[in-house]
Amino acid sequence: MEFKNLQKTPLWTAFSKLGQRIFLPDGIFYWSGRAKKESKLNATIGTAYGTQGDLFGTDDQTWTILYVKKVAEQFKIPPNEMAEYAPIGGIxxxxxxxxxxxxxxxxxxxxxxxxxxxxxxxxxxxxxxxxxxxxxxxxxxxxxxxxxxxxxxxxxxxxxxxxxxxxxxxxxxxxxxxxxxxxxxxxxxxxxxxxxxxxxxxxxxxxxxxxxxxxxxxxxxxxxxxxxxxxxxxxxxxxxxxxxxxxxxxxxxxxxxxxxxxxxxxxxxxxxxxxxxxxxxxxxxxxxxxxxxxxxxxxxxxxxxxxxxxxxxxxxxxxxxxxxxxxxxxxxxxxxxxxxDRDELLKQRAASVALLTKRYKVINKLLAEKPLPNASVDPNNGGFFLLINVKGAKASDIADKLLKQEQVAVIPMEAPEVGVNAIRVAYCSVKESDIPKLVTAIRNVLTK
Ligand SMILES: Cc1ncc(COP(=O)(O)O)c(C=O)c1O
Incomplete structure (x- = not known):
């Protein structure tokens, strides 16, 4: 393919050498794509096909991708949607x-x-x-x-x-x-x-x-x-x-x-x-x-x-x-x-968003009511985490102490060259009723 249009855009300047060089050759997927539309006999792609009869010992002549029934039964979707390759860019x-x-x-x-x-x-x-x-x-x-x-x-x-x-x-x-x-x-x-x-x-x-x-x-x-x-x-x-x-x-x-x-x-x-x-x-x-x-x-x-x-x-x-x-x-x-059913999908997901909202409110309320010693919490109002900046000890030492003394696990983040020393708290994975214990444990370690 020629990239005559692309070469005129700022996108071309933004590309790396690889970005400028790369292209999709008219290879196996190209020919098998054409085969689906144009051929009577398709001997292109390396996916095995046969009849339903071949697979299950019946007279059914329906042409199908060959698949293992036990595998297909685990998926509640048509066997070809489970077994076929997806097109390169997606279905x-x-x-x-x-x-x-x-x-x-x-x-x-x-x-x-x-x-x-x-x-x-x-x-x-x-x-x-x-x-x-x-x-x-x-x-x-x-x-x-x-x-x-x-x-x-x-x-x-x-x-x-x-x-x-x-x-x-x-x-x-x-x-x-x-x-x-x-x-x-x-x-x-x-x-x-x-x-x-x-x-x-x-x-x-x-x-x-x-x-x-x-x-x-x-x-x-x-x-x-x-x-x-x-x-x-x-x-x-x-x-x-x-x-x-x-x-x-x-x-x-x-x-x-x-x-x-x-x-x-x-x-x-x-x-x-x-x-x-x-x-x-x-x-x-x-x-x-x-x-x-x-x-x-x-x-x-x-x-x-x-x-x-x-x-x-x-x-x-x-x-x-x-x-x-x-x-x-x-x-x-x-x-x-x-x-x-996008609306139903969003409705069902809303239960999880509501759960996380409650945890977000509880943890931020506790942290605001009684600020942690030697620490500051970054502005937060979404996602799965919050970040507590800590002073006086390395974040990894604090995380280690938290684990050893309180059996509470968080992720330390240290980048001394830019002054980052913090612990990331994934409240998304902690029960609402356990959040007070989580905050108390962090407070204990930061106080000592
Ligand atoms: C900021 C951010 N981007 C991307 C990802 C990875 O997403 P995916 O699992 O879809 O690759 C994560 C997962 O932790 C993430 O936190």
């Missing part, structure tokens, strides 16, 4: 319905219609794979990844250890809220030094539990769009939306930053990374989505479909060369849930 029903799902959330939350600007989502093996795909396609060794100084530890594995990016931190908070100016300073520097910037934002946040207000979202988006227009260099903004939908107070935006970044500056390239892991509480299903916001000025309306195909080809090229395709049975289940 079409899921891609379509995930796009609708994004558009629905953006419309409901931000009152912004993003649908015309979305690429067809690529189905990934969870958000993690979306992140590693972004790292490979946008970052060369030494490129800058811009992050607040408190972040999910796996980012450093993906971008720094594997991708060899250089992480540029800015302090997460200023004056008790998100540090927009700190973020803009680092993005500006990256644009000056590297000619492009890659920013990764995660709300609701792991580890802090912070979620911006809608007004803060607008500020973040306005500043980035202005900077893009001023510098005329690409700013890729990865929105890690793993915890979208988990917000617990009225100030927190109930939706993603993504819609505020779409159709803004031609140099702003928003990428939405989603996952069924938390959104549908299917952690092990390994279903995620990678969706890009295309700026209408990049190509003429006539060329848009070709541009989308070029983008799709590159992303599929990467998926084919890494995991080939994602778990089909889980894709099928998620597609069915979203197509047939």
């Amino acid at each position: 079409p029903e899921l891609r379509q319905t995930w796009k609708d799902w994004i558009a629905y959330k953006c419309q409901k939350g931000a009152k912004i219609d993003v649908k015309p600007y979305l690429t067809n989502p690529l189905i990934t093996a969870g958000v993690t794979m979306g992140l590693s795909m972004a790292s490979a396609l946008f970052m060369d060794p030494g490129d800058h990844l811009i992050l607040p100084d408190k972040f999910w530890e796996n980012y450093s594995q993906i971008f720094e250890v594997i991708g060899q990016a250089k992480i540029q931190y800015f302090p997460f908070f200023a004056r008790g809220d998100f540090n927009v100016d700190g973020m803009v300073d680092v993005v500006r520097k990256s644009l000056q030094v590297k000619g492009k910037a890659m920013l990764l934002l995660n709300f609701p946040n792991n580890p802090t539990g912070y979620v911006p207000s809608p007004a803060m979202y607008k500020q973040i988006a306005d500043k980035l769009a202005t900077l893009g227009d001023e510098m005329k260099k690409p700013i890729v903004v990865l929105c890690d939306d793993a915890y979208e939908g988990y917000t617990y107070d009225e100030n927190a935006a109930t939706y993603s930053l993504f819609p505020h970044l779409v159709n803004r500056s031609a140099f702003l390239i928003p990428v939405k990374l989603d996952g069924a892991s938390k959104e549908m509480l299917m952690y092990g299903g390994r279903v995620g989505a990678f969706t890009l916001g295309v700026h209408p000025s990049w190509v003429s309306a006539d060329a848009r479909a070709v541009l989308d195909a070029e983008i799709n080809n590159k992303l599929e090229g990467y998926i084919r060369g890494t995991i080939s395709n994602s778990n089909r049975s889980a894709q099928y289940v998620v597609a069915q849930l979203l197509i047939k």
Whole structure:
């Protein structure tokens, strides 16, 4: 495939060498796709077929993928939806319905219609794979990844250890809220030094539990769009939306930053990374989505479909060369849930959100009533965690003491170079009635 349209866009400048080089060859999946439509005899893909009769010793001549009945019985879905490979970019029903799902959330939350600007989502093996795909396609060794100084530890594995990016931190908070100016300073520097910037934002946040207000979202988006227009260099903004939908107070935006970044500056390239892991509480299903916001000025309306195909080809090229395709049975289940009964899905999930809301309220009430010694809690209003900054001892020593003395387990986070020394408390996995014990144990250890 030629990438004539893509080469005219800021996306091309933002790509890594691999991003510019990669493509999906017309290989086995291409020929087997054609075979499904055009052939009488299909001898393309390495999936074994036979008749139902061959399988079960009957006269049934129905042509089927060969499968093990005992295995199929464990899945309450059609055998082919469990046994077949998924297409490289995901099953079409899921891609379509995930796009609708994004558009629905953006419309409901931000009152912004993003649908015309979305690429067809690529189905990934969870958000993690979306992140590693972004790292490979946008970052060369030494490129800058811009992050607040408190972040999910796996980012450093993906971008720094594997991708060899250089992480540029800015302090997460200023004056008790998100540090927009700190973020803009680092993005500006990256644009000056590297000619492009890659920013990764995660709300609701792991580890802090912070979620911006809608007004803060607008500020973040306005500043980035202005900077893009001023510098005329690409700013890729990865929105890690793993915890979208988990917000617990009225100030927190109930939706993603993504819609505020779409159709803004031609140099702003928003990428939405989603996952069924938390959104549908299917952690092990390994279903995620990678969706890009295309700026209408990049190509003429006539060329848009070709541009989308070029983008799709590159992303599929990467998926084919890494995991080939994602778990089909889980894709099928998620597609069915979203197509047939999204409202019921949300209604049933609401029970879990309500449970977490109660825990959030209890833990924050206890921490506010009697502040912890030598500690401060970061602003939090969503997600699965909160973060307690600790002083006077290393966070790992405190976590160790907590385990030994109180049999209470938390995650220590230490980054002395940026002054981070904190413990992450995953209240999402603690019974509401145990939260007072959890807080008392932390208090005991911090007091001694
Ligand atoms: C911020 C963040 N992003 C991504 C992930 C991973 O999501 P997935 O399980 O869909 O790969 C997690 C999981 O802990 C997370 O906290």
